[in-house]
Amino acid sequence: MKDSTEVLIIGGGPAGSTAAALLASAGRSVAVIEKARFPRFHIGESLLPYNAPIFRRLGVWEQLATHGFQRKHGAQFVFEPDRTASRLDFQNSLDRDLPLAFQVRRAELDQLLLDNARKRGAEVLEGHSVDRVLFEGDRATGAEIRDDTGAAKSLSAKVVIDATGRDTLLGRQLGLKRKDAILRQAALFGHFKNARMGLGPDGGDILVVGGEYGWFWLIPLDSETTSVGVVFPSRVLKEARKGDHGSALDVFERLVAQSPEVSERLKNAHPSRPVEATADFSYRCDQFVGDGWMLVGDAAGFLDPVFSSGVFLAMSTAARAADLVEKRLKAGGPVLRKHLIGYERFAKRGFERFRRYILAYYDPACVSVFASEPPAIIRRAVSSAFAGKVFQRDPRIWLMNYLFFTRAAQLRRLAARNKFQLPLAPSCR
Numbered sequence: 001m002k003d004s005t006e007v008l009i010i011g012g013g014p015a016g017s018t019a020a021a022l023l024a025s026a027g028r029s030v031a032v033i034e035k036a037r038f039p040r041f042h043i044g045e046s047l048l049p050y051n052a053p054i055f056r057r058l059g060v061w062e063q064l065a066t067h068g069f070q071r072k073h074g075a076q077f078v079f080e081p082d083r084t085a086s087r088l089d090f091q092n093s094l095d096r097d098l099p100l101a102f103q104v105r106r107a108e109l110d111q112l113l114l115d116n117a118r119k120r121g122a123e124v125l126e127g128h129s130v131d132r133v134l135f136e137g138d139r140a141t142g143a144e145i146r147d148d149t150g151a152a153k154s155l156s157a158k159v160v161i162d163a164t165g166r167d168t169l170l171g172r173q174l175g176l177k178r179k180d181a182i183l184r185q186a187a188l189f190g191h192f193k194n195a196r197m198g199l200g201p202d203g204g205d206i207l208v209v210g211g212e213y214g215w216f217w218l219i220p221l222d223s224e225t226t227s228v229g230v231v232f233p234s235r236v237l238k239e240a241r242k243g244d245h246g247s248a249l250d251v252f253e254r255l256v257a258q259s260p261e262v263s264e265r266l267k268n269a270h271p272s273r274p275v276e277a278t279a280d281f282s283y284r285c286d287q288f289v290g291d292g293w294m295l296v297g298d299a300a301g302f303l304d305p306v307f308s309s310g311v312f313l314a315m316s317t318a319a320r321a322a323d324l325v326e327k328r329l330k331a332g333g334p335v336l337r338k339h340l341i342g343y344e345r346f347a348k349r350g351f352e353r354f355r356r357y358i359l360a361y362y363d364p365a366c367v368s369v370f371a372s373e374p375p376a377i378i379r380r381a382v383s384s385a386f387a388g389k390v391f392q393r394d395p396r397i398w399l400m401n402y403l404f405f406t407r408a409a410q411l412r413r414l415a416a417r418n419k420f421q422l423p424l425a426p427s428c429r
């Protein structure tokens, strides 16, 4: 390993490998430090159509399209207990040229993206972890790196990009990480063989089933294997762990039993991966940039996965960060917070927009609008948001959101006057 590089990227997930590939393609010297050895399992398997332009930019679209990943054309929602069902088709969103996404095994996707960064000239060190980012005053100057024998070494850099995902290395080091005030959930997830799926064209739709207990995802990874997870208030997991039936599988099975839809779909299924747990995963860092450093992807913030936004946000923020870093390095001189602040605004806008839709999923009035076959114009807005159209300043989105949230407010008022019965919405805390 060399002693210095122009750009040091910590973490080789979708965010890190996107930034690395773009900066290395621009001719920058880039080092990626990844603590795992790929391929490795990762949760986050349902992608969005708006990922496609980034995959194209990275030059991996053809590879993805021919890899054999399950194609995803839409999403189906079921609301329990009355089992109201609704389907969003990406073809009905505002940008009809982005009708397709993939359901992926992350071990394979992440490997493909990291190999692409390597192919484009980034130096990638797997099995190496960063203990801490080094600073001179307020300015990041590199990092302390440990290899898998335990030997430590410093690497200096003009810019440090933290792409460590939910480990949030720099967010924790600088005390920037804040838990979401409303979204306080845990998740349990595993892979199952023989679940009853086959929804939508190519059988690739994600199924999201919500009820008072929280919500389930069922993501078809291929004709045999389905990724199944449940998101529910963290307190339920904490309470279960105090009792005798606190294993991840026990809690998972009890939640499945509360959902008639999921119970039916898993009736003949068996796990092919142990059920795992994670908790309190919605948070955001106060600052995304500083002198000589940036946070991208989950290292900046992560939100409840109900709209499968994680990988898309990770890659979009990383691509934007890479563009700005390249611009600054080309101009010469130091890379300071004032040069990077445009990125922070851009990234926070994407997080905020998704957060608004996510909170709507837990709001009975919004569920009512969504599940009651709303007018086509509102369905297009929801389909577009669900496809990932959150960064663009498109007046049509503004108008459609206005209609959606105004209708929800109207139903809330009617319900307050006992003139309308709101449905149950999934719990988030």
Ligand SMILES: Cc1cc2nc3c(=O)[nH]c(=O)nc-3n(C[C@H](O)[C@H](O)[C@H](O)COP(=O)(O)OP(=O)(O)OC[C@H]3O[C@@H](n4cnc5c(N)ncnc54)[C@H](O)[C@@H]3O)c2cc1C
Pocket: 010, 011, 012, 013, 014, 015, 016, 033, 034, 035, 036, 042, 043, 044, 045, 046, 047, 048, 128, 129, 130, 131, 163, 164, 165, 166, 167, 169, 187, 189, 229, 278, 281, 296, 297, 298, 299, 302, 305, 308, 309, 310, 311, 312, 314
């Ligand atoms: C329950 C759940 C379900 C989800 N479902 C979806 C979904 O369906 N669709 C979707 O798009 N997203 C989903 N997500 C979100 C998705 O997993 C993430 O948003 C996405 O992986 C973020 O990519 P990233 O590159 O920022 O981070 P990661 O993919 O986590 O990559 C970070 C990398 O950094 C490495 N690293 C960490 N610390 C260090 C260190 N100190 N030194 C060196 N390397 C380090 C890690 O090993 C890892 O490889 C889900 C998340 C959860 C919790």
